[in-house]
Amino acid sequence: NxxxxxxxxxxxxxxxxxxxxxxxxxxxxxxxxxxxxxxxxxxxxxxxxxxxxxxxxxxxxxxxxxxxxxxxxxxxxxxxRLTSDEKQSAVELDAVLQHHQDMQEKLAEEMLSLARSLKNNTLAAQNVIKQDNQ
Known part of the structure; x- marks a missing residue:
């Protein structure tokens, strides 16, 4: 039972x-x-x-x-929520991206400067050629 x-x-x-x-x-x-x-x-x-x-x-x-x-x-x-490691890697990624953007801006300014000096050199050469032909 x-x-x-x-x-x-x-x-x-x-x-x-x-x-x-x-x-x-x-x-x-x-x-x-x-x-x-x-x-x-x-x-x-x-x-x-x-x-x-x-x-x-x-x-x-x-x-x-x-x-x-x-x-x-x-x-x-x-x-x-992101863990602290993920937050840290996100901060590092932001820093790397900012650095690359800064580098690109510097390169763009340098290219503009080179283009200006090329223009000035071309105009100077053009004037020299004109004077030689006269």
């Missing part, structure tokens, strides 16, 4: 399988994979009457689903 009813054993094994699946889903790397794995978990039956309370597995399933959805939303909308 101390042996539990087969229905109770089936319910316990379903709960254990659900929790195993939940743990496996948490091990996945991306939040999209977690959400997809969470979709396939069977949290147990939904209450059919108002007096019945929602099973804990169903509550856990809904909470996990909400967390995965929130993580995906954060990733999609870019609200995930």
């Amino acid at each position: 101390s042996k539990p009813a087969p229905e109770l054993l089936n319910e316990y094994s379903r709960k254990v399988d659900f929790l195993k699946g939940l743990l496996e889903a948490e091990k996945l790397s991306s939040s999209m994979e977690k959400a997809l794995a969470n979709q396939f978990l069977a949290p147990g039956r939904t209450p059919t009457t108002a007096k019945e309370r929602t099973p804990a597995t169903k509550t856990v399933h809904l909470q996990t689903k909400a967390r995965c959805t929130g993580q995906m939303r954060s990733e999609l909308l870019g609200t995930v």
